[in-house]
Amino acid sequence: MRPGQIRLKDVEAPKLLFPTDALVKVTLTSICGTDLHPYRGQLPGFSAGTIMGHEFTGVVVAVGDAVAKHKVGQRVVASDLIACGTCWYCRRSLSYHCSSVSLFGYGQVVGSYTPGGQSELVRVPFADTTLFSIPDTVSDEEALFVGDILSTGYACIHKASLVEGDTVAVVGGGPVGLMAAMCARLLRPANVYVVEPNPKRQLVAREIGAIPLSPDEVEPLFESTHRRGADTVVEAVGSQEAFQLALRLVRPAGTVVCAGAHHSRAMPFDLEDAFARELSLRFVVGNPLAYGKQLLQLIEQGSLKPAKIITHRLPLAQVEQAYRLFAAQEALKVVLTP
Numbered sequence: 001m002r003p004g005q006i007r008l009k010d011v012e013a014p015k016l017l018f019p020t021d022a023l024v025k026v027t028l029t030s031i032c033g034t035d036l037h038p039y040r041g042q043l044p045g046f047s048a049g050t051i052m053g054h055e056f057t058g059v060v061v062a063v064g065d066a067v068a069k070h071k072v073g074q075r076v077v078a079s080d081l082i083a084c085g086t087c088w089y090c091r092r093s094l095s096y097h098c099s100s101v102s103l104f105g106y107g108q109v110v111g112s113y114t115p116g117g118q119s120e121l122v123r124v125p126f127a128d129t130t131l132f133s134i135p136d137t138v139s140d141e142e143a144l145f146v147g148d149i150l151s152t153g154y155a156c157i158h159k160a161s162l163v164e165g166d167t168v169a170v171v172g173g174g175p176v177g178l179m180a181a182m183c184a185r186l187l188r189p190a191n192v193y194v195v196e197p198n199p200k201r202q203l204v205a206r207e208i209g210a211i212p213l214s215p216d217e218v219e220p221l222f223e224s225t226h227r228r229g230a231d232t233v234v235e236a237v238g239s240q241e242a243f244q245l246a247l248r249l250v251r252p253a254g255t256v257v258c259a260g261a262h263h264s265r266a267m268p269f270d271l272e273d274a275f276a277r278e279l280s281l282r283f284v285v286g287n288p289l290a291y292g293k294q295l296l297q298l299i300e301q302g303s304l305k306p307a308k309i310i311t312h313r314l315p316l317a318q319v320e321q322a323y324r325l326f327a328a329q330e331a332l333k334v335v336l337t338p
C-alpha cells in the first residue's frame, strides 16, 4: 500500500523475532473500512510499502519459546489489536491504551508498524494474547470478524448498557453497523433499526433481523417509541452528519455510542441540548482482546452468524479489484484467500 494505491508484491517471509511471537499461515483475510482511509489517501504520512490487513484467520506454523497457549497446526483468528496483555491497561481489558499497542497492517498510525494479514504469512507478536483458537465446529469465515468488526459491534452494545425491550438505532449499515445490529439482537431488544441509504445494505440489515430505514425517513422509529426516540444509538459512520443524526434519534437520557472513526478536530455540538436531555456519549475503537473468546462461543452456539455479511470471495491475487469493489460500496464485505 501507498497512499491511494494497493498492489500485490513479493516480500521477504517474516520470521519469529521474539519468544512471544508466533508465525501464522493466513487462510482468510478481509478488507476493513479502516483500510479505505489510507487507500483513499486520507491518512497523510501513512507509510508506503505497508502490508495491509488486520482481519485474518490462519494456522500456526511456528511459535516462540514463551508461547504457551498455541501450538503448531492450530487454527486461529487474530485480534486486529496487538497488546502486551500484562500492563495496567491490559489487565483492565483496556488494551487499546497499552503502551505496546499496535495494529496489524496500519503503518505507524497506532504504535509501531506490524505487517498485516493481507499476505500469506504473518508474524504475530504477543501470540498468547493476540490469537484465539477457533473451535473445530466454527468455520474460518464465521471466526474471521471476531478479530475486528464483530468485536467492535459487540463493544458498542456492551458500552451502551442495553437491556431487553430497548429500541436501538444504528446509523450506518456498513460492516461495523451491521455487526452492532446483530449483537444488539442478542439482548432481545424491542426493535433494532439500521439507518442506511444504500438499498443493498438495507437488504442485509433486514436479513439479520433489523429494520432498515432511510436517513430521511426515520419517522417509524419515533412512532414505535411514543415519540421518545431510541434508547441507544450506535453511530457507525464517522461523519458529522451521522453524529448529528445520532443525536437527533436518541431519546432524552439515552446513549449515543460512536464507533465510526472520527478524524475532525472540531464540530458543532449543541452542548445545551445534550445537557438538558442528559445524554450519555461514549466512544468505541474496538476491543477483540476483551471479547474474542466470548464471541467465538456465541458463534459456536449459533447465536451469531457474522459471515452473513460477506458478499464477495476473491483470491488475494485480485486484491486491487477487491479494494475497488469495497471502496465503491459494490461489495459490503470482501474476504480474500491467499
Ligand SMILES: [Zn+2]
Binding pocket: 032, 033, 034, 035, 054, 080, 148, 149
Ligand atoms: Zn478494522
Ligand SMILES: [Zn+2]
Binding pocket: 083, 084, 085, 086, 087, 088, 089, 090, 095, 098, 099, 100
Ligand atoms: Zn499492555
